Amino acid sequence: MTADKKLLMTRRHFFGAGATGLGTAALASLLGKDLRAEAGLPGLPHFAPKAKRVIYLFQHGAPSQLDMFDYKPALKERRGLNLPESIRMGQRLTGMTAYQATFPTAPTIFKFDQHGKSGMWLSELVPRTAKVADDIVLIKSLHTEAINHDPAVTFFQTGFQIAGRPSIGSWISYGLGSENQELPAFVAMVSQGTGNAQALADRAWGSGFLETKYQGVKFRSAADPVLYLSNPTGYSRDARRRYLDDLAKLNELNAKDYQDPEISTRIAQYEMAFKMQASVPELTDLSTEPASTFELYGPDSRKPGSYAANCILARRLAERGVRFIQLFHRGWDQHNNLPKQIREQCMQTDQPSAALVQDLKQRGMLDDTLVVWGGEFGRTVYSQGTLTEDNYGRDHHPRCFSMWMAGGGLKGGVTYGETDEFSYNIAENPVTVHDLHATILHCLGIDHTRLTYKYQGRHFRLTDVHGQAIRDILA
């Protein structure tokens, strides 16, 4: 909703009923407050944004770069050989493999091929992603400081390993505000994979020290897509309308007495809630989608709550102007039986992820929507547990891993960064988590050094005191 419409709406509340003693100055200050909440910070965006919104497909548990994205043909020769100390360089390992006697090199069993005009190397696990190779930029040189899931996810989500800071989506809704009046600015969704799942904390979409209104609203596949959305059984929308009208009248009487702008804000929030009661079910009702949509996103997409269904929802949210949409798909933590597990995970995720890119593109939305795909770290080249002909496991590996991004101001068909021959260390163009954040913000027209919030005396940033947008991949 534009500022002007907002003014009108509020005006109706105050003047329409002819029942207000609120002075214009108070109204102005009330509006100022509201406008800031919805329109974001003054002065933002800092420069013309390429992307208006972000869809972040978080692959929770850490997908193996070696089996999907980071092609290392030479490893075949080294199969079963101990990882050379010259490569490991005494780097710390998790407690799960630190006591392992040997570190047998485990080349992937999956075939890689070149795809698209750029000849991007991708494995057979992601055939659909391969079809959109020319639309994506594959970054092979991400690295992180964390070695365990919870701190690593927290780092990706908040720019810091220890809990307490705002998530990326809440930073963005704080900075840029909302584009719409009927849905939250930041929506999170969780889906279940088939493999080993790790726990996911609410803080992943929390607002940390920012006000809680900036936190992500979790959409669920339950009867209530948003908590407490539905009226009690037997209570109709008409009844709720009448209820809210009377509630507003009573609240206005009190507002007249107390002059506290919070009361008017409360009235407006109840209106927003009422709108959400209609807009969210409409949004989450996929029955209006044509059959072609389900064909595009794959058979899973008819199952509510699946990753594929969430990808369709992500597109629908994007269409409705939701600023930051984040999917979390669990089950990538493949310490054992990786080949079987990753195959199943990819069956669930490859088609819908690629479909989302295609779908946005065919609707002309890929230009101003940034899609991000990736997990919290990578996986080791050496096998965790016994290496056999067709089976191996991989432990956590923070020193290099792959992600891909698409749309929203980025080049397509680009592979960025390189790792060593073991996919153990980064060989060129390292990208930190802060760099990734800076890049995402950059696409949204935000200078990451200037999106700050003062707390405990410090001007906090999503990127802490680090980070640089990756210029080479910007279109």
Place this chain on the structure above:
Amino acid sequence: MTSPLPALLLAAIAVSYAAGPVTGPKEIEFNRDVRPILSDKCFLCHGPDAVAKKIPLRLDSEAAAKRAIVAGDPAASAVIRRITAEKPALRMPPLHSGLKLTEVEVQTISDWIKQGARWQKHWAFIPPVRKPLPQTNDRMWAKNGIDNFVLEQLERAGLKPSPEASRETLIRRVTLDLTGLPPTIAEIDAFLADKSPNAYEKVVDRLLASSRYGERMAVRWLDAARYADTNGYQFDGERNMWRWRDWVIDAFNRNQPFDQFTMEQIAGDLLPNSTTAQKIATGFNRNHRANTEDGIIPEEYAVEYVVDRVETMSAVFLGATLGCARCHNHKYDPFTQKNFYQMFAYFNNVPELGRAMKYGNSPPVVPAPTRDQQAKLDALIGRIDSERRLIENNASSIGSAQKTWESSLQTQSPEYWAPSGKLTGAFTLDESGTLSVAPGRFGKATVFDGKSFVDLGHVGSFDIEDRFTLSAWIYSDTKPDGSIISRMADNPKGKGYGIHTDNGKVHFNMTSVYADDAIRLETEDILTPKQWHHILVTYSGSRMASGVSVVVDGKPQPVKVLLDTLYRPFNNAGKPFVQSFRVGSGWGPERRFRGLIDNVQIYGRVLDTNEIAAMSVGLSVNAIAAKPAANRTEAEQRQLRWYFLEHAAAPEIRESWRRFVQLESEREALERSFPTVMVMAESPIPKDTFLLIRGAYDKHGEKVTPGLPEVLDPPSGGLLNNRLGLAKWLVDPNNPLTARVTVNRFWQMRFGAGLVKTTEDFGVQGDWPSHPDLLDWLATEFIRTKWDVKAMQRLIVTSATYRQQSKAAPELIQRDPDNRLLARGPRRRLPAEMVRDQALFSAGLLVEKIGGPSVKPYQPVGLWKEQNMQDGDYEPGTGEDLYRRSLYTFWKRTIPPPMMSNFDAAAREACVVRETRTNTPLQALNLMNDVTFTEAARFIAQRMMKEAGTDSSARLSHGFRLILGRAPVANELKLLQDNLAYHRDYFASDVDKAQSLLQEGATRADASLAPQELAAYASVASLMLNLDEAITIQ
């Protein structure tokens, strides 16, 4: 439209200038006006960390800043030249910093230099000075000292205080503020009827005496102390800290002075003769999150825990952001990185695990009996003592009877003694199916050939938190090798426990996952071949190697711990662990026992040393009796006496002994049932603390010892070398911060914002106090009254300032939107817990019971499951558990109770001292549709219909009063009537709709009331609960 900003800006300027004279040239005060600018815009580079960054100019100290500031001459001052420079390349702050000075800020700095550039130490680091109460023009308004300060500022700003709030408003405000619950109608009526001049003060005293007060005060302390019922991080398993939570409630209720309250929480364990309660208090510093994830590096997280303690302690008591000096010197405040690690050193000497226990509490812990449990224990001990005395008093007759009995033993067949309490399995192995037997240590023993084993079925099904004792006798021709007894999957890495021999050493394991979730240890000494050995292992249920004791032939053995990281129970994630108890097997077919095994005994408790010594004697009582008394060992003597008391003493003595043994086992069971609480303790061998370079756990810099930042002028001498010294200093009257920071938080509880708005930061980046002299006066008053917390609450809520109405004229709202000048009463939304508690209370549903384990009220299905590990979903409680006060709601850190999160509750992952309030659509949905509130609405409807006659006006007014504490005015009543009429109509057409609505919640609707009518009233009650006023303290 025009931007609303100018109006806001004007208001802000009006406020900031209000503190100074209204007209005439403003006198600049460094602390109030200049330092905030320098700090915010310059200190990042030219601040305390400039040295490390090799930047020559520092603006945080007077001496250093002289090079760029010429007092009285702005034009000659380099500072002014640089901040006004035309050329972007010369201009400060530099472009890349993202910082910018406003014109007003530049002018302020310039004026200050012109006025002489007078420097001041940061106000919060100077101990508070108690100024005399200011004189005010209005001599009538002030009710206590607070008001003089507030009024003085109002008069300077040309404002008048607001009139006192109505009595109905006042009693609701103060009742919610002091007890967290609204007043009852009877309480309101009594107050309205009380014409005495101190009627209000009487209400306040009644509220302060209520035990609800402690519950109310505790909640904010739990936020600050990041109290929760789970460990946080990834796995987020349950822990038990509720005994600490109950200690806090109790401390507030008995009005423990704040200095004691502080001392006990920081160093209760170090107080002379510290009590259990004082140890429980130290749980404050163990409430931080704890990581249990597989594969973490324990040292990394051990450091995080200590960092968390420093950050929490400094935020809560000092209003200091010491955590900012973890990786480098503080950018704004005069805290060095070394200062941080000196603070760190106070909290670094805890014998704790970096990787915490997945379930339950992690050491160090203490048993923390509740009052009831303690009373039961005392009674049991009394009864045990009286049985003991009975036996002692009859010592001589028992002795002579025993002698007679001993001589009679020679003619009888041999009898053996063994402890009887909690014996869960005893196997003589005199015959073992197809296995052959041979003469054994006692009668016969089973012969093991390195292949066969004996399966004893399902005995000894202990898990990792159980206590047990295992005992067996073994004989081998060679160095014993192979499994003796076990209950584990039959392979060396199998899950379960077992005693084995490995090349002559005794090896014990408790294994959940072989690699990193197990205890393994072995004796240092080697067993002698061709000799019977008594092997006994006790395990205390502690999940730690230190809880295992290996005893060979009655002698406790030195052991080598091979692994000490047991976290997961054998029965895990709902999957029961099924293995039978085997003799001679457990390490797989390769490592079966060769030799003889005799008399296997299994106890469900830890035998004491005397019992163990007696067991290892290995002689029949007859044989012992045959020895001359002087030749018997102490253990033999004891064994004989015990056997006699059990079997052969006079009937009344036997009975007394039987009771004694029985009571001892009851005592053990009772003590086992005590909740524990994680506490602070000091390692016997002090740990070294190092400065950590860039804050990294593995990058040691110089070694440091405990100490305090110099800027806070700590007393010299050795008093400060441990937590007790630190605790004493925190509450030393010369400490500039603790009293200020604490009264400021109390103020925040009553006014929605502190006098210093940044309750978490009293450093140079913190906000300037709205009423500096008042803050200091309150701080000194707090110390003067010996840190009397209730007296401080009383002082605040009986002030005229607090009692003002919160209604205001639009001009005042415009002039001071945030009410920093306090020309009106505080109006703020209820904190999360009160939103729910009030609804339950008004409904008559609230179950008031202080303390106890946390409970699980309603929560939407599936929330845990969709984000959890294997632990399944949230299981809501039943009955009373659904209606307890919200401070007892089970708090899972990674997935907090959604209603609490919606209403801005602190997440409890880290210390939070600032209260925040937002206003969102999710709150609206929550209040309208959450079963908590729809059920409460039905109960309020029932109360309307049953307690207020038959007239709908009276009924509606009653409901209104139950929730808002006042009767509706005419046009409100009219609206309510209309709404009721609408809902009557709505439900009249469809009784099913009414029935569905009435089914909300675990309770049934009152069947004596017509469902359609009840549903209509319930709908109006819901509307009342959703009023802004209902969730607001007006």
